[in-house]
Amino acid sequence: MTGTSSPAATTPRLRVAVAGASGRMGRMLIEAVRASDDCVLAGALDVAASPAVGSDATAFLGIASGVPITADLRAGLQHADVLIDFTRPEGTLAHLAVCAELGVKAVIGTTGFSAVQKAEIAAYAEKTAVVFAPNMSVGVNVTLKLLQMAAKALGEGYDVEIVEAHHKHKVDAPSGTALKMGEVIAEAQGTRLSDRAVYERYGDTGARQQGTIGFATIRGGDVVGEHTVMFIGAGERVEVTHKSNSRVGYTEGSLRAARFLATRRTGMFDMFDVLGLN
Template identity: 40%
Template sequence: MERIGIIGSAGAMGRALAEAIPAAGYAVAGGIDQGGDLVALAEVSDVLVDFSSPAALEDNLDIAVEAATPILIGTTGLEDRHHFLIDHAADRIAVLQTGNTSLGVNMLVHLVREAALRLDADWDIEIAEMHHRRKVDAPSGTALMLGEAAAEAREIRLNEASERGRDGVSGPRVRGAIGFASLRGGTVAGDHSVILAGEDERIVLTHIAENRAIFARGAVRGAAWLIGQRAGRYTMAQVLGL
């Protein structure tokens, strides 16, 4: 039976993983949090799942590489330097990094890419997301995943084309821009909608997360898929065969 180790086991996702792993027919190799013995956990795990923090990522990757243990990274809020570290680790071990482990969200990313590829810049793209009141970053990592998919399809750079935080007299919408709106409140697990607005018609692609368990189930599926893969950087789209 494959053994999955949990980094960040005391967090909400860590607790959800502790339930989802045995439910999917795998074994929990163990779990750690800050100050825990990751070296020992990596040695007894067939794969690691990391939902800890960006600050811990470098050490987590170093230990995973040393133990030759594949790792799935679901931590959000990563910066360019973190992606550089992931690329470097992927030269030695299999690494799957994603801003969202939900299978439904990753299918949505695929559909957004397909739509943006086939509909030109006459179709404006707006991305709206809502999360619980405690979420500290905006736009969400998932919203950015959706924006990157649309930008990639249109062969533009998201950081140069995105529009955020419109307020007051912001002027007309720039052709080809990708807009973001972030809403916060209540206990919303995560709602994401991508609106493609053309002349006299709109397409709205939406995913609604009703429970954190969907992220845990997707992470378990991704982690299990990662076992036995060659060294390299992988995505949830590959897990789904997209």
């Protein structure tokens, strides 16, 4: 007796929409989605004033995807499972409102949110699943874990300074990653960053106040992102540094976050959750 084999079951590919589709990060995300085996581009968003609106989302690659770049949020999200967003706070919140309405999950790499805006994101996470992190790089998030460990061991007697450098087009300072580093250190030591942060030093500042966490910002050229945290004690200094040579790490981390959300319906998550570091 000759049997007939049934076709192998295939897992549907994750349908991904990208915000800021004509920007540098947006294009890298679109290229990464196309190169993946388990994701497919399902939407591309941009502001109405963008000259790219109406064009094919992969035209910059010299190929056609059949996905047009649109400023119509509902049209751009209607076929998506998850949105990846690296835009600006106001735009991200507008996108997230529609995601919550349509049941689309969201990976948010946008930085520069106020405390009130972060509370809005948390409220939307009660309606859909959200991964929200100031940096999607796997390496950066492993660095954050190392800082958590160092902060617990290097508490008393060590001053903390955070130095970050980014390209000249970055509009917020300190970077979201630098702030997250400060938050991780403060929390690991049982304190709050808001009670310890020093963002400016000029003129006669007086001696360094014990327990503060200092920030220094560098902007110039095309620096993708560099962060160094110094734990400075008597006779020694421990430095933890992460340098990004390209934005590829952000795209790969974003896709890992999107895959993580595939099995979640609601809730607020970060990259520690995605990477199993919590």
